[in-house]
Amino acid sequence: MDSRVTELYGKFIRHKMYDKALDVLETSYAEDKKGTYPLIQKFRRGQTALARMGREEAMKYLRRSYFMTARDYFDDFCIAMEWERPAHQRFYLPRRKQLLQVTKQLQRLVDDEIDVLCISMPPGVGKTGLAMFFLDFIVGRDSSGSNLIASHNTTFLRGLYEEFLRELDPDGEYCWHEIFPNGRVVKTNALDLKIDVDKPRRFSALQMRSIQGGNAGLSRAVYPGILYIDDVIEGIEEAMSEERLEAKWQKVSVDLVQRALGGLRMLCIMTRWSVRDPIGRLQREYENNPRAVFLTMPALDKHDKSNFNYGGKIGYTTEDLHKIREMMEPAAFAALYQNEPIERSGVLYATDELQRFFDLPTDEPDATWAVCDTKNKGDDYFCMPIAYQYGDKFYVVAIICDNKAPEVVEPRLVDALVKYGVKLARFESNSAGGRIAENVQNKIKEQGGITKITTKYSTANKETRIIVDATFAKAHFLFRDPSKYDAEYRLAMNFLVSYTMSGKNRHDDVPDAMSMLADFVQVKVKPQVQVMKRPF
Numbered sequence: 001m002d003s004r005v006t007e008l009y010g011k012f013i014r015h016k017m018y019d020k021a022l023d024v025l026e027t028s029y030a031e032d033k034k035g036t037y038p039l040i041q042k043f044r045r046g047q048t049a050l051a052r053m054g055r056e057e058a059m060k061y062l063r064r065s066y067f068m069t070a071r072d073y074f075d076d077f078c079i080a081m082e083w084e085r086p087a088h089q090r091f092y093l094p095r096r097k098q099l100l101q102v103t104k105q106l107q108r109l110v111d112d113e114i115d116v117l118c119i120s121m122p123p124g125v126g127k128t129g130l131a132m133f134f135l136d137f138i139v140g141r142d143s144s145g146s147n148l149i150a151s152h153n154t155t156f157l158r159g160l161y162e163e164f165l166r167e168l169d170p171d172g173e174y175c176w177h178e179i180f181p182n183g184r185v186v187k188t189n190a191l192d193l194k195i196d197v198d199k200p201r202r203f204s205a206l207q208m209r210s211i212q213g214g215n216a217g218l219s220r221a222v223y224p225g226i227l228y229i230d231d232v233i234e235g236i237e238e239a240m241s242e243e244r245l246e247a248k249w250q251k252v253s254v255d256l257v258q259r260a261l262g263g264l265r266m267l268c269i270m271t272r273w274s275v276r277d278p279i280g281r282l283q284r285e286y287e288n289n290p291r292a293v294f295l296t297m298p299a300l301d302k303h304d305k306s307n308f309n310y311g312g313k314i315g316y317t318t319e320d321l322h323k324i325r326e327m328m329e330p331a332a333f334a335a336l337y338q339n340e341p342i343e344r345s346g347v348l349y350a351t352d353e354l355q356r357f358f359d360l361p362t363d364e365p366d367a368t369w370a371v372c373d374t375k376n377k378g379d380d381y382f383c384m385p386i387a388y389q390y391g392d393k394f395y396v397v398a399i400i401c402d403n404k405a406p407e408v409v410e411p412r413l414v415d416a417l418v419k420y421g422v423k424l425a426r427f428e429s430n431s432a433g434g435r436i437a438e439n440v441q442n443k444i445k446e447q448g449g450i451t452k453i454t455t456k457y458s459t460a461n462k463e464t465r466i467i468v469d470a471t472f473a474k475a476h477f478l479f480r481d482p483s484k485y486d487a488e489y490r491l492a493m494n495f496l497v498s499y500t501m502s503g504k505n506r507h508d509d510v511p512d513a514m515s516m517l518a519d520f521v522q523v524k525v526k527p528q529v530q531v532m533k534r535p536f
Helices: 003-014 016-030 031-050 056-070 074-081 090-112 127-141 156-168 243-257 279-287 316-325 331-334 408-418 433-446 462-476 486-497 509-524
Strands: 116-120 147-151 186-191 194-197 204-209 226-229 265-270 292-296 355-357 366-373 380-390 393-401 425-430 452-456 475-479
Touching: 003 031, 003 194, 016 031, 016 056, 031 056, 056 074, 056 127, 056 204, 056 265, 056 393, 074 090, 074 127, 090 116, 090 127, 090 292, 116 279, 127 147, 127 156, 127 265, 147 156, 147 243, 156 194, 226 243, 226 433, 243 279, 265 279, 279 292, 279 408, 316 331, 366 408, 366 509, 380 509, 393 408, 393 486, 393 509, 408 433, 425 509, 433 452, 462 475, 475 509, 486 509
Parallel strands: 116 265, 116 292, 147 204, 147 226, 226 265, 355 475, 366 425, 393 475, 425 452
Antiparallel strands: 186 194, 194 204, 366 380, 380 393
């Protein structure tokens, strides 16, 4: 930067002629952005100090300085974008301290210093909101490309579409049109989730597409636009299925990545469910590549303190995260909040190890079985799997998984036992289980049901029993295919596949019930011994 600029700028600052100092900065910035920017930052520090002293005109000068650079620097854009919003409604500034390292990497992506940026952060910390601002920034700078946003959830994408329209609205509360006065939305398509900026194109400036649907020829990322992938893994059960992860990777790598035109720039924001998830695959694909950055920000730091305490009622305090950790299975908390792939957590019932069924055999079952792990206290769950036996296979047709009070759940247990024609059932008699079993038996008799309930008091170590019985359960139990789940069955299966052998499990009711069922039915599937005549 020319020394005369610095000299003239200093003269105006000493005489408190801040508008003249800004004129100098604007002229210099137009000729030398990189060289002038440090002086603009110095100007802001001075005006921020004056604003804190109550000098109202300082805010006017700060505003002018941020809008000067907002087209080039993403951090400045985020601040300028919300300048007119009430302070309590602003997204970026309250989170800026924690998100700044993400903002800096996004700047590198838009400056073509890197090609791939993968971010793993906890839910609810603002990563998607920041990504949306980033896309606003990209289409404002150059709308000739196409930005493709992919997720597994169409409802989520529809929410993004509506929020983009609010952020780009010239009459709205955001300042996008003041930052990019030549930018305008010219066409929208709510059905296909497309927004055209400046002029209509085959591949719109903003396109949202569910990864579940076919994508061939419909949507593409076109440079200088980016491919933005947001949480394409649906949850823990999909994460534990190698087959489903492979299918999802094929959709990402073929339908999205290989269809990018003009050079790929990719932003990937995901929960780190598995070492085989898309981010894990990308890490191996781009190993030792300096143009790929993988940024991980866990909820709790190495001192077990929150990394995302934004103050007020946003983000997480350390106490918030400790309570969440107490309520969740360790494997799920490790993945969702600490970005640790679930394979590292010693999962007992891996999804790919489970046998599945779509439909039951056409014959009548040999027997119908049920067990019930009764609720003890707090947030424990009643868990009652019901299984049809065919030979040495047990088809788990229904699972009651409910943590409501006993007086609410008992009628549900009765109805299920009667509906499925259960002949033999065993209830855990620990704690209040004996009383609950007696109540359910009496109500079944009143309804003319055929179920005979027995009780058993367990003295074995529960964790050991769960692990030992899992071998039998995985060999002989068949569970519904995920496409056949109802909400309660899905909840139970999430608890089952997240049970870990390497730590404390907050909810072990479902694996405990499967252990009870294995113990109850094993006597019926013991191998038969046949006495034969000695052959020699």
